[in-house]
Amino acid sequence: MSEIDVLYFAWVRERIGLPRERVTTGAATVAALVAELAAREDRYAAAFADVSALRVALDQDLADFDAPLDGVREVAFFPPMTGG
Amino acid sequence: MRVAVQAEAFDYGAESAAFAAAAEGAGAVVTFLGVVRDNGGALTAMEIEHYPGMTEKAIAGIVDQAAGRWPLTDALVIHRHGRLAPGEAIMMVATASRHRAAAFAAADFLMDYLKSRAPFWKKEIGADGAEWVAATEADEAALDRW
Numbered sequence: 109m110s111e112i113d114v115l116y117f118a119w120v121r122e123r124i125g126l127p128r129e130r131v132t133t134g135a136a137t138v139a140a141l142v143a144e145l146a147a148r149e150d151r152y153a154a155a156f157a158d159v160s161a162l163r164v165a166l167d168q169d170l171a172d173f174d175a176p177l178d179g180v181r182e183v184a185f186f187p188p189m190t191g192g
Numbered sequence: 193m194r195v196a197v198q199a200e201a202f203d204y205g206a207e208s209a210a211f212a213a214a215a216e217g218a219g220a221v222v223t224f225l226g227v228v229r230d231n232g233g234a235l236t237a238m239e240i241e242h243y244p245g246m247t248e249k250a251i252a253g254i255v256d257q258a259a260g261r262w263p264l265t266d267a268l269v270i271h272r273h274g275r276l277a278p279g280e281a282i283m284m285v286a287t288a289s290r291h292r293a294a295a296f297a298a299a300d301f302l303m304d305y306l307k308s309r310a311p312f313w314k315k316e317i318g319a320d321g322a323e324w325v326a327a328t329e330a331d332e333a334a335l336d337r338w
Contacts, residue, residue, distance in 0.1 A: 115243070117243055117311070117313060118241055118313035118315070119324050165243070165246055168243070168246035170250075170309070184243060184246070184311075187327070188326075188327035188331075189307075189308050189309065190307070190324075190326070191242075191283075191307050192226055
């Protein structure tokens with residue numbers, strides 16, 4: 109098990125109801141972490157209902173949902189970005 | 193090369209003039225200013241959320257990519273976050289190069305990448321409520337040009 113900071117932005121943050129939290133997890137990949145979070149409560153299930161609508165960053169770099177969590181300290185979930 | 197992510201307003205004229213003055217050796221300077229649209233009067237404000245830390249890192253990476261593709265002598269990106277009113281400046285990009293084709297192309301590239309690879313999220317606040325701006329397929333398709 110390891111401790112990871114999980115951050116949420118934009119409507120993901122609003123749907124889950126908090127901007128960040130510390131999660132203790134044994135998940136080996138982002139997808140496994142998503143499955144753990146989605147199983148917690150309805151608000152998490154709602155936020156993660158369609159992962160194709162989400163993006164993930166590991167230690168502040170964009171990553172894929174099948175990426176391993178080895179050594180990762182910060183995971184962020186958010187919708188596609190709308191800068192500019 | 194300078195990247196600034198800030199809540200404060202910036203002075204587009206002064207920033208552009210300072211950038212051009214410092215662009216020694218460049219024959220071409222291109223600047224772009226992004227402004228909050230009022231959507232025909234329907235928009236009260238625009239709220240821009242970002243991911244402190246990753247934002248600066250992502251933009252610096254995008255600027256590095258541009259500098260690797262075109263012979264830029266300098267580049268500047270300023271992007272605001274927080275609550276902005278219609279007509280306010282959101283962001284600006286400036287590029288300098290010996291020739292205009294590189295300066296234009298690099299500025300265009302920076303804009304396309306800032307739109308969908310820098311962690312900002314826009315929310316439109318109107319009289320009838322608030323809505324997150326959705327990314328479009330066109331935004332993503334724009335990256336394929338490069």
